[in-house]
Amino acid sequence: MTATTTAPIAAPSVRTEKRPSGRMRAWATRAPLLPALIFMIAVTQLPFVATLVISFFDWNSLYPDARSFTGFGNYTEVLTDAALRKSVWTTILLTVTVVLASLILGLGLALLLDRKFRGRGVVRTLLIAPFLVVPVAAALLWKHVLYNPEYGLLNGLLHYVGGPQPDWISNTPLLAVEMSLVWQWTPFMMLILLAGLQSRDHQQIEAAKVDGASDWQVFRYLTLPHLRRYLELGALLGSIYIVQNFDAVFTITSGGLGTANLPYTVYQSFYQAHENGLASAAGVLVVIGSIIIATFALRVVSSLFREEVGRA
Amino acid sequence: MSATAIRVRPRSAESGHPGPRRPRGRGLGLVAWLAGIVFFLPIAWMALTSFHSEEDAATNPPSFGAALTLDGYREFFGAGGGASPWPSLINSTVASLVSTLLVLLLALPAAYALSIRPVKKWTDVLFFFLSTKMLPVVAGLLPIYLFAKNTGMLDNIWLLVILYTSMNLPIAVWMMQSFLSEVPVAIIEAAQIDGAKLPTILARVVAPIALPGIAATALICFIFSWNELLFARVLTGVVAETAPVFLTGFITSQGLFLAKVCAASLVISLPVLAAGFAAQDKLVQGLSLGAVK
Numbered sequence: 001m002t003a004t005t006t007a008p009i010a011a012p013s014v015r016t017e018k019r020p021s022g023r024m025r026a027w028a029t030r031a032p033l034l035p036a037l038i039f040m041i042a043v044t045q046l047p048f049v050a051t052l053v054i055s056f057f058d059w060n061s062l063y064p065d066a067r068s069f070t071g072f073g074n075y076t077e078v079l080t081d082a083a084l085r086k087s088v089w090t091t092i093l094l095t096v097t098v099v100l101a102s103l104i105l106g107l108g109l110a111l112l113l114d115r116k117f118r119g120r121g122v123v124r125t126l127l128i129a130p131f132l133v134v135p136v137a138a139a140l141l142w143k144h145v146l147y148n149p150e151y152g153l154l155n156g157l158l159h160y161v162g163g164p165q166p167d168w169i170s171n172t173p174l175l176a177v178e179m180s181l182v183w184q185w186t187p188f189m190m191l192i193l194l195a196g197l198q199s200r201d202h203q204q205i206e207a208a209k210v211d212g213a214s215d216w217q218v219f220r221y222l223t224l225p226h227l228r229r230y231l232e233l234g235a236l237l238g239s240i241y242i243v244q245n246f247d248a249v250f251t252i253t254s255g256g257l258g259t260a261n262l263p264y265t266v267y268q269s270f271y272q273a274h275e276n277g278l279a280s281a282a283g284v285l286v287v288i289g290s291i292i293i294a295t296f297a298l299r300v301v302s303s304l305f306r307e308e309v310g311r312a
Numbered sequence: 313m314s315a316t317a318i319r320v321r322p323r324s325a326e327s328g329h330p331g332p333r334r335p336r337g338r339g340l341g342l343v344a345w346l347a348g349i350v351f352f353l354p355i356a357w358m359a360l361t362s363f364h365s366e367e368d369a370a371t372n373p374p375s376f377g378a379a380l381t382l383d384g385y386r387e388f389f390g391a392g393g394g395a396s397p398w399p400s401l402i403n404s405t406v407a408s409l410v411s412t413l414l415v416l417l418l419a420l421p422a423a424y425a426l427s428i429r430p431v432k433k434w435t436d437v438l439f440f441f442l443s444t445k446m447l448p449v450v451a452g453l454l455p456i457y458l459f460a461k462n463t464g465m466l467d468n469i470w471l472l473v474i475l476y477t478s479m480n481l482p483i484a485v486w487m488m489q490s491f492l493s494e495v496p497v498a499i500i501e502a503a504q505i506d507g508a509k510l511p512t513i514l515a516r517v518v519a520p521i522a523l524p525g526i527a528a529t530a531l532i533c534f535i536f537s538w539n540e541l542l543f544a545r546v547l548t549g550v551v552a553e554t555a556p557v558f559l560t561g562f563i564t565s566q567g568l569f570l571a572k573v574c575a576a577s578l579v580i581s582l583p584v585l586a587a588g589f590a591a592q593d594k595l596v597q598g599l600s601l602g603a604v605k
Binding site for chain 2: 039046048108115117118119124127128130134135136137141150155159186187188191192194196230233237240243247250262266267271279293294297
C-alpha cells in the first residue's frame, strides 16, 4: 500500500470477512442492510412493477368502467405519437446542452478560483448561491423577474445599451429553460471540478514548469487528464438530475412551445388527460431509456472505482 | 488492511498551494470577481426587488434607488387577503426534517454493513441503491398516486415523508459508506481486543470519525427534500401543500406582483441558502456522494 496515492474518488472498500463461520453469522452481518434494502424495494421497485402492469391496459381514469386489456396497444400509440417523440428529443437536447454548458462554464470558474486572489472565499460563496435557490423559486425568478419582456432585468439592462427588447420565453423557449438551468447547475460542476483541481500533484506541475512547459501544456497534458474523472462524475450526476427535470419546464413554459420533456409529458398525460394506460406506457419507455443510459453510466462509475481499488 | 483507496485529507479552498507560485496579474482575480457578480446578480436583484413597491418593481429601465418597503413581505405573509404561506412552510419543515431523520436511521446501519464489516459480493447492493436514483421518478408516480387515492393517503404529509426518504436513502447510503470506510479497521479491532462491546465501539470510535460526514449527509437530504416539487404537486392539495407547491401559485402572472414573488422566493430559499453557506466545504462531498473530497 503506497501512501502517496492521491485517490480523491472513493472506492467502496473491498475488505471482506476472513472466514464467515456459518450462515447465521453471515446473516447477522447483513442484517443492518436489510431495513434500507427492503424499504427501497418496496417504495421504488413496486410502483414500477405496477406501472408495467397498468401500461398494458386501456384505462382512462374518467371512465373507470371502460378498462380493458390492450396488450401493446398503448406502446404503439405512444411510439407513433408525434408529441411524445418530440419530447424524447427535447429531453436529450435539454440534458446535453445544460450538462455541457455547465461543465464548460464550471471548468472555467474552477480554474479561476483555483488561483489565489483577494476575496476568493467571497467569490466562491457568490458563485455557489444559484445552486442554493429552491428550483421552483429560481424558475420563477427567471420567468418573471429576468425574462419578462416589459419590465424584466435582462431587457432593462439591454435598454441601457440601446439593445433589442426580445420576448425571451416566446422567441426562444427552450433556450430560456436551458439558461436558467445552466445558471443553477454551473456552481455544482464548479464545486466538483475545484475539488479535482485541488487534488492535483503540485510538485509534478512545478517540475513541468521548471522543465519549461507552458501553462497551456501543463493544462493540456497534466491538469485535463487528472480532471477527466471529475468531468465524468459531474456529467453523470448532472445528467441524472437534469434528465428528470420537472420544475423548470413546469414553471417557465408549462411545457408549452416545444419545451415539454419526458417527465413533463408523462405527468401531463395522467394528471391532465387522465390517460393512465398511455402515461404508464410512456413511463415504461422512459425507464427503458434510463436503464440503457444508467448501465453505461454505472459502467463508467464502477470502472472509476475499480481503477482506485487496483491502484491501492 | 487490503485494497482500500487512500484519500487525501481535503484542503480547504482557502489554503493556497504549496510551493512557489508566479504572481500573474490581477486580471484573472478581477475576472473571477466579475463572474461571481454576474452569477449572483439575479439573486441580488431578487432581494432588492422584494423590498420595492409593486409599482417600482415593474419598471423599465429598472429602478435601483426606489424607496424601500416591506409591502412585498406583508403581501406574501397574507396581509392582502391572500393565502397564508405558513401551513406550507410548516409542511415543508416537517417533511424535510422527519424524512432526513428516517434516512439517517435506515442508512447508518446499511452503510455500516457495507463499509466496516462488508459481506462478500455485497458491493452490488451499493450499485442497486445508486441505480434507483437513475430511474425516472415520474414513471412510478401513477401507481403511487392511485395507491394514495385508494388508501386515503392523498394530501397527507406522511406520504411525502416516505417518498422523500426513498428519494434520499440511496444518496445517504453512498455518502455514509464512503465516510465510514475512513474508519481504520485496525482501531476497531484494537478496541475489540481490549474487550469493548459493539455499542461502545460505535459510540467512542466510529461516531467521532463519522460525525462530520453524517452532518453533511443530513444537510444534503434536507436540501433535496425541501426543494422537491413533482411528488408534492401531484400528491398534495390543500392540507399537505409544501412551500414549492405554494410557489407554483405564482406561475401565471396576473397584475403586479413582482415584489411579492421575490419576497416569497427569497423566504422559501432562505433555509437552503443558510444551510448551504454554513456547510460550503461539505457541499461538494455530499453532492458527489462522498466521492470527491
